[in-house]
Amino acid sequence: MQLYQLFLQHPTICTDSRICPLGSLFFALKGDNYNANSFALSAVEKGCAYAIVDEAQYALDDRFILVENVLETLQQLASYHRKQLGTRIIGITGTNGKTTTKELIAAVLSEKFKVLYTQGNLNNHIGVPLTLLQLKPEHQIAVIEMGANHPGEIKTLCEIASPDLGLITNVGKAHLEGFGSFEGVMQTKAELYNYIFENDKEIFINRDNAYLMNMATKAGFGNIYRMHDYSLDPSNHYCYIYGQVMSCSPFLKLKCAIDISDTFLLKTRLIGEYNAENLMAAVAIGDYFGLNKRHIKHGLERYVPRNNRSQLAISDKNKLVIDAYNANPTSMSAAIINFSHIRASKKTLILGDMLELGEQSNAEHQNIINLIKQYRFDNVFLVGKDFGNTRNSYLCFKDVDELNDYLQKKLLKDHYILIKGSRGVKLEKVLASL
Secondary structure (H helix, E strand, O other), X not given: OHHHHHHHHOOOEEOOOOOOOOOOEEEOOEOOOOEXXXXXXXXXXXXXXXXXXXXXXXXXXXXXXEOXXXXXXXXXXXXXXXXXXXXXXXXXXXXXXXXXXXXXXXXXXXXXXXXXXXXXXXXXXOHHHHHHOOOOOOOOEEEXXXXXXXXXHHXXXXXXXXXXXXXXXXXXXXXXXXXXXXXXXXXXXXXXXXXXXXXXXXXEEEOOOHHHHHHHHHHOOOOOOXXXXXXXXXXXXXXXXXXXXXXXXXXXXXXXXXXXXXXXXXXXXXXXXXXXXXXXXXXXXXXXXXXXXXXXXXXXXXXXXXXXXXXXEEOOOOEEEEEOOOOOHXXXXXXXXXXXXXXXXXXXXXXXXXXXXXXXXXXXXXXXXXXXXXXXXXXXXXXXXXXXXXXXXXXXXOOHHXXXXXHHHHOOOOOEEEEEOOHHHOHHHHHHHO
């Protein structure tokens, strides 16, 4: 394979003609609003060794490699490269928690192994190949996050990454605009289980989650050796791995058990009881790879959340629970309920719209309003047109800039504040006012 030999000589991949590392390979990808073929010459002139294009007019000389489809070529190259190495691949998907779980698993496994794991949100049809192409012979395990917002996408990512092990964190109401329904979400996420079963591989599963258990059964898994389960029910002694939430005020503490008698206490830096299942998944995978409880505990306790995910920040005025990287009805409800349990004299909610819910958006945003009404908060600030269209008595702002203008006058002090919304609402811009 000529292109693979070139990749071995030039193992740095470039997809942005503004950033062209010397000697890299430029892949001229196309998007809805751009055609990178037109930047291929510029990329080579800036230092790329070769440019892979799929329009003949841009293949000017032997520095340009003409293929039928650049994206498919990138995916095929990544898949081929993955198969040349002996790296064990863990594929992770789910509605909520997949990024945090990926990082927790990587934190545990890094105690003993050389681990590659998805950076940022490179979890789609482009990001997964780019991650796989970073694999080196020294990598023993790779933790690959797989995202989707349309049916069939997880199946495609599995075919590219060929995971040896699979984990679905959970299923919930997200990207309904693309999936059409909650059933569509489950069917798409289950594509990971289907691939794993069909290829005689193994899964990790939260036995407490009836949806996941049903999906695994439909895929062909039963109570067989290829299904490794964990639980948060301490009476669930037939689970080899289980845990119990001890406290969450605000950081989560868990009592964990491996094989019933081998227990230890986890003191994490994570906010939110909903992260308990993510931690248990990391415990289960750490145990599977032979790490003892000391290594598992050390890996999980040294993990500090970043990127506005389940993060506690303390300013000179307030304590902030920042969970503004993404939001959907399932994660929003969990965050509000968890926040209601935190002990504080003054509490404020700042919630942004949940995007990509399609026809169900109005109903789902109203459900969140109805949930808020069950609890007592000193302030509730809602940002975005979807929340603005609900029946509520709270303060609504069209965007985060309008909220910032208000907060400059309101001057909140000594409040515990939950900040939660979809990434597109850009609630992180409100942090400077708090």
